[in-house]
Amino acid sequence: MTKQLARPYPVPTPTTKPFWDGLAEGRIVIQYSPSQDQYVFYPRVLAPGTLADDLEWREISGIGTLYTFAVAQSPVSAHFADAIPQLLAVVEWDEGPRFSTEMVNVGTDALKVGMRVSPVFVPYPEHNITMLRYEPAR
Amino acid sequence: MGLKGEAAIVGFSEMAPTRKPIDQAFDLERWARLAASTIADAGLSLSDVDGIVTHSISESHTFIPSTIVEYLGIGVNFAEIVDLGGATAAGGVWRAAAAIELGLCEAVLVVTLGSHTVPTSPLKPREVSQGYHFGASSNIYGSPQAEFEIPYGNLGQNGPYAQVAQRYAYEYGYDERALAKIPVDQRVNANHHPGAIFHDVPLAIEDVLASRMIAAPLHILEIVMPVQGGAAVLVTSERLARKARHRPVWISGFGEHVPYKTPTYAKSLLDTPMKTVAASAFAMARIERTDVDMVSIYDCYTITVLLELEDAGFCEKGQGARFLAERDLTFRGDFPMNTAGGQLGFGQAGLAGGMHHVIDGTRQIMGRAGRTQLAECSRAFVTGNGGILGEQTALVLIGD
Numbered sequence: 019m020t021k022q023l024a025r026p027y028p029v030p031t032p033t034t035k036p037f038w039d040g041l042a043e044g045r046i047v048i049q050y051s052p053s054q055d056q057y058v059f060y061p062r063v064l065a066p067g068t069l070a071d072d073l074e075w076r077e078i079s080g081i082g083t084l085y086t087f088a089v090a091q092s093p094v095s096a097h098f099a100d101a102i103p104q105l106l107a108v109v110e111w112d113e114g115p116r117f118s119t120e121m122v123n124v125g126t127d128a129l130k131v132g133m134r135v136s137p138v139f140v141p142y143p144e145h146n147i148t149m150l151r152y153e154p155a156r
Numbered sequence: 157m158g159l160k161g162e163a164a165i166v167g168f169s170e171m172a173p174t175r176k177p178i179d180q181a182f183d184l185e186r187w188a189r190l191a192a193s194t195i196a197d198a199g200l201s202l203s204d205v206d207g208i209v210t211h212s213i214s215e216s217h218t219f220i221p222s223t224i225v226e227y228l229g230i231g232v233n234f235a236e237i238v239d240l241g242g243a244t245a246a247g248g249v250w251r252a253a254a255a256i257e258l259g260l261c262e263a264v265l266v267v268t269l270g271s272h273t274v275p276t277s278p279l280k281p282r283e284v285s286q287g288y289h290f291g292a293s294s295n296i297y298g299s300p301q302a303e304f305e306i307p308y309g310n311l312g313q314n315g316p317y318a319q320v321a322q323r324y325a326y327e328y329g330y331d332e333r334a335l336a337k338i339p340v341d342q343r344v345n346a347n348h349h350p351g352a353i354f355h356d357v358p359l360a361i362e363d364v365l366a367s368r369m370i371a372a373p374l375h376i377l378e379i380v381m382p383v384q385g386g387a388a389v390l391v392t393s394e395r396l397a398r399k400a401r402h403r404p405v406w407i408s409g410f411g412e413h414v415p416y417k418t419p420t421y422a423k424s425l426l427d428t429p430m431k432t433v434a435a436s437a438f439a440m441a442r443i444e445r446t447d448v449d450m451v452s453i454y455d456c457y458t459i460t461v462l463l464e465l466e467d468a469g470f471c472e473k474g475q476g477a478r479f480l481a482e483r484d485l486t487f488r489g490d491f492p493m494n495t496a497g498g499q500l501g502f503g504q505a506g507l508a509g510g511m512h513h514v515i516d517g518t519r520q521i522m523g524r525a526g527r528t529q530l531a532e533c534s535r536a537f538v539t540g541n542g543g544i545l546g547e548q549t550a551l552v553l554i555g556d
Contacts, residue, residue, distance in 0.1 A: 026295060028303045060304050086326070086425065088318035088371045094309045095289055106308070106315040106371075108420050118310040118420045131326035149307060 023096040027145040034061040036075050041148040044139050046080035048115065049073040059115035078113045080137040081155065085110040089126045109135055109152050123153040158440035161554060163253035164397040164404035167198025167390040168515045172351030173383035173503035177273045183213035184227050190267050190388040191228060198390045199401035200263065205390075207234030207255055207264035209248035211507055214274045234261040240414070241292065241542025242454055244268060245387070245510035246549040250410035252391035262393040270385035270505025292543060293418075305418055313456065314379065316419050316544040318371035321459040323425050325373065327474075332373055334477035335458040336364035339377055339500040341485035341493070342455070346501025348487065348527040353383050353503035378458040378500075385505030387515055402522045405536075409443075409552035411436030419544040426463065429548040430539065434468035437537070441552035445469050448552075449533040450492040450520050452513035454541035455500050461493075464539055468550065487528040495520060495528045510540045514551065521555040 030038040037060075040047030049058040051065035053072050058065060065073055090104040098104055105121035121129060122138055134155035141148045169190055171178075179186070187210070195202055205228075208221060216223050221235035234255040240247045245268050252264035276282060291312040293301040305311060324330060343359035346352035359377070367377040397404040411433035416422055438445065445468070453468075455461045462476040470491075471479035483491040496502055496516045499509045517536030519525045525533075534555040541548050 023289065026290075026302070026306050028307045029297055031298055031303070034303060060300050086319040086323040088315045088322060090309065090315050090318075090371050091368075092314065092370050094312045094315050095291070097289070098309050101309065104309050104315075106310060106319065108319060116420050118305050118308050118418070120308050131322060151308075 021096055022099045025097050027142060027147050028149070030147075033063055037061050038147065040077070041139060041150055042141070045077050046137060046150065047075050047077050050076045057111070057113040057115050059117060078111060080111065082109045082111040082117075082135055084121070084129070084131055084133045084135050085116055086131055087121060087129050089129070105129065107152060117150070120151050121153065122151045128154065159250070159253055159257060159407060159409060161406045161408035161441070162394050163256040163391055164394070164406045165249070165389045165514070165518045165553070166392050166397050166400035166402060166404055167194050167200070168388065168518055169193040169197055170387040170508070170512065170515050171270070171385040171505070173353045173385040173505050175353070175383055177271060177384050179271065180275050181271070182215055182274050183269050184215055184224065186269050186271060186386055187213065187224055187267050188228060190269070190386050191265050194265065194388040194390050198392070200390065200392070200396060200399065202228070202230060204263045204392070204396055205230055205232070205265055207232050207252060207261035209236045209238055209252055209264060209266040211238055211244050211268065213269070232261065234264060240540070240547045240549065242456060242507070242510045243412070243540035243542040243547045243549040244507050245514050246410075246538060246540030246551050247412060249389065249391060249407060249514055249551060250412070250549070253407040256391065256393050262396055264391045265388060266391060267388040268386065268506070268508040268511040270383070270387065270508030272384065272506060301418060305420070310418070310420065313544065314371045314374065317457045317459055318374050320419065320425060320463070320545065321373050324459060324462070327426060330373060331477035331481065332365060333361055334481040335378065335462060336361045337480050338455065338458045338461050338485065339364055341489070342498040342501040344486040345495050345528055346497025349496045349502065350526065352497040352501050353381060354497065354501050374457060374459070380456050380499045380504035380509065383503030383505050385503065385508050387505070387508040387511035389511065389514060389518065402524070403555055405518045405521045406554045407551060408554045409437040409439070409441030410550060411440075412549040414547045416546045417543060419546065422546070428463050428467045428545045430464050430467035430550065433548050433550045437550040437552045441554065443535060443552060448535045448537045449530055450495055450517065451537045452494055452516035452539070453498070454510065454513055454539045455494060455498040456504065456509070456541065460541055460545070463545065464541065468537070468539070487530060492530055495525060495530070513538045513540065517551070517553045521553055
C-alpha cells in the first residue's frame with residue numbers, strides 16, 4: 019500500500035458530458051425527470067425507477083447537507099497513498115440526489131453530519147476535467 | 157410460495173485459514189479438491205452430483221461453470237454462477253435448494269474459493285485486471301464507479317462502512333463499547349474453534365478500542381482480517397440426504413434483496429435490505445425470531461452486525477447497541493452468534509467468508525461443533541452480505 023499509483027480521474031462519456039461541461043464552467047447541471055418530479059444523479063439515458071424517456075438537464079445550486087463522511091486514516095488504495103487523511107463525503111443536494119465527494123478547507127474535527135456545505139470547483143487542466151468537492155457553507 | 161424445505165445441506169468442508177498462501181494451485185484445482193472433500197464428508201460420491209454453483213475463477217472470464225464441470229469430469233443439469241460478494245455463498249445455497257425442489261437436479265456442490273494467489277508463468281503473463289487495484293469497484297470506462305466514485309476515493313470497504321457508522325451515530329447515537337463487544341464475544345468462540353486464525357489470542361473490549369483507527373469509528377480489530385482458505389457445501393434432495401452420513405440441515409427459508417452497488421445511492425442508508433430479506437426467510441420457514449437456537453451473522457465489520465440484527469428483527473431499530481451490551485453472544489450465552497468465531501475471529505477467506513456462516517449454522521445443527529457445540533440446536537438463522545449492505549441474503553436452516 020505504500021507504493022503510490024497514478025491518481026484515477028473521471029473520463030466523461032457521451033451521456034454524462036453535460037454534467038462535466040457544467041463543472042468546467044463552475045455550474046452544476048444534472049438531470050431531472052418531469053414525470054416523477056425528481057432530480058436524478060448520476061446521468062443516465064432513461065430515468066431510474068421508471069425508465070421514463072423524459073430526462074432533461076437543469077442547473078442546480080449545488081448547495082447541500084453533509085449526509086455522512088469518513089476520515090480515512092489509512093489510504094483507501096495505493097492511488098491515494100499521499101491523500102491521508104482523506105475526507106470521504108456524501109453530500110445530499112437540496113434538490114434531492116446524493117453525491118460522492120471529498121470535503122476540503124475543513125479540519126477533521128469540524129466535520130459534522132448534517133452541516134451545510136457548498137461546492138468547490140477543482141480544475142485539472144492536464145486531465146481535461148473539473149472535479150466537484152465541498153467545503154463548509156459560509 | 158417459496159421453498160418447502162425439501163433440500164438439505166448434507167456435507168461441508170472449510171479449510172483452516174492461513175495468513176500466507178498455503179498452496180500453489182489454480183482455482184480449478186482448488187475447486188476440485190474442495191468438491192472431493194465435501195462429497196467425502198457427506199458420504200456420497202461424485203456420480204451423485206448433478207449441479208454446481210460457483211463464482212468467478214482466475215483461469216477464465218467466461219464459460220466458467222462448463223469449464224468447472226469438464227474439469228470435474230461430470231455433466232450437470234444446473235450450472236450456476238453467482239456474483240453477490242459476501243452474499244454469494246448463502247445466495248448459492250438457496251439457488252441450489254430451489255433447483256433441487258424444482259426437480260432439476262439432486263445434488264449441488266456450492267463452492268467458494270478463498271485463496272488469492274495462483275501460479276504464474278512468464279510465458280503466459282496474466283492481464284492486470286483494471287479492477288484489481290480498486291477493490292470491489294470497477295474502473296472500466298463507462299462504469300459509474302470509474303466516473304463518479306473512484307476519483308473521489310470512494311472505493312474499497314473501510315471508508316464506506318465508516319460512513320455507515322457515522323450516519324448511524326448521527327441518527328441513533330453510537331456506543332463504541334457495545335460495538336467492540338462483538339469481536340470480543342466472538343473471540344471467545346474462536347478461542348474454542350480449532351483452526352480459527354485467532355484461536356490462541358484472547359481479546360478484551362479495551363484491546364479493541366486501543367487498536368489502530370482505520371476510519372473513525374472503525375478500529376482495525378472491528379474489521380475482518382483477510383486470510384487464505386476455502387469452503388464448500390453439498391446440497392441434496394431428501395432421497396440423497398437420507399443416504400448421507402450426517403443429520404440433514406434443511407434449507408427451509410430464504411430471502412434476498414439487491415438494491416444498489418454504491419451506498420451513496422441507497423434510498424435510506426440505515427434501512428438495509430435485511431428488513432425484507434429476514435422477513436421473507438422467517439415467513440417461508442414458518443418460524444419466529446425467538447425460535448432460532450443460534451444465528452450466524454455476516455460480520456465484515458461490527459457496524460454490519462449491528463444493522464443486520466436490528467433489521468432482521470432481533471431488536472428494535474436504534475436499540476442494537478443495548479441488545480449487544482445486554483446479551484452474551486458466546487456459545488455459552490443467551491444469544492449464541494457466530495459460534496465458530498465469525499469472520500472477525502476465524503478470518504475472512506475471500507468469498508469463503510460468506511460460506512463460513514452457512515457452515516457455522518450447519519455444523520451446530522449437525523452436532524459437529526466440538527467445544528462450541530450448543531446443547532440443543534435445530535434452528536439456525538444465517539446471513540450473507542455483499543458490497544456495502546447492497547447485496548443481502550438470509551437462510552433459515554432446520555434440523556429434523
